[in-house]
Amino acid sequence: MQSLFEFAEELERRDGALAQALDEVERLQHDVDELRTQAAATAERLAALSAALVAAEADEHAAYAVVEDAHSAVQVGEAALERARRDDERLAAERDLQLAREELHAADERAAAAVRAGERLVRDGDAYRLDAERLAARAVELGGRVRDVPEPDAGLNGAIEWASLARGALLLERSSLVREREMAIREASELLGGVLGDPLTTTAVTGIRDRLARALRDASA
Numbered sequence: 001m002q003s004l005f006e007f008a009e010e011l012e013r014r015d016g017a018l019a020q021a022l023d024e025v026e027r028l029q030h031d032v033d034e035l036r037t038q039a040a041a042t043a044e045r046l047a048a049l050s051a052a053l054v055a056a057e058a059d060e061h062a063a064y065a066v067v068e069d070a071h072s073a074v075q076v077g078e079a080a081l082e083r084a085r086r087d088d089e090r091l092a093a094e095r096d097l098q099l100a101r102e103e104l105h106a107a108d109e110r111a112a113a114a115v116r117a118g119e120r121l122v123r124d125g126d127a128y129r130l131d132a133e134r135l136a137a138r139a140v141e142l143g144g145r146v147r148d149v150p151e152p153d154a155g156l157n158g159a160i161e162w163a164s165l166a167r168g169a170l171l172l173e174r175s176s177l178v179r180e181r182e183m184a185i186r187e188a189s190e191l192l193g194g195v196l197g198d199p200l201t202t203t204a205v206t207g208i209r210d211r212l213a214r215a216l217r218d219a220s221a
Contacts, residue, residue, distance in 0.1 A: 036163035
């Protein structure tokens with residue numbers, strides 16, 4: 001009888017260790033998946049940033065070219081106003097000059113907006129690179145907690161590659177732990193079934209000693 005309780009105690013101990021290991025693996029899976037998602041998103045942003053910076057620089061050059069043309073138009077309009085002698089000539093020159101000045105003001109605003117857009121992209125790039133450094137450091141931190149996977153290479157790409165390998169390794173480890181827990185549950189069911197003499201199905205190992213004691217009491221009653 002004592003050996004039955006010792007076996008039940010061993011089952012509970014083993015199941016508790018497996019439950020703890022499974023919980024740790026699942027938490028680590030969450031951390032690795034989070035790292036993988038964030039690193040992939042940061043890599044996409046950095047890749048898109050290069051093209052965006054080229055486009056922003058082109059927009060800025062184009063905007064300043066428009067400013068130069070508008071400024072030249074204002075100078076032409078001012079000269080035309082100075083040359084005007086008749087009232088109708090002066091009125092026409094004033095209208096043209098006012099329009100040129102308005103177009104120059106609009107061009108200045110567009111150029112300033114293009115500059116601000118480029119500056120925002122530069123700031124975004126700085127933030128993305130900081131994210132990349134943080135994620136690479138996070139991969140190194142997690143690297144020591146995943147078995148059978150080499151330490152990550154330096155940089156964001158190293159973090160992405162490592163996270164992919166770690167994800168696969170953790171899936172295998174979790175599957176192995178789940179199978180071990182299922183085996184412990186089968187052993188607990190067989191233990192109770194052997195005591196009662198009937199097939200018995202249990203869904204957990206926790207409390208198997210108490211259930212065994214109750215089963216023995218009920219069987220002797």
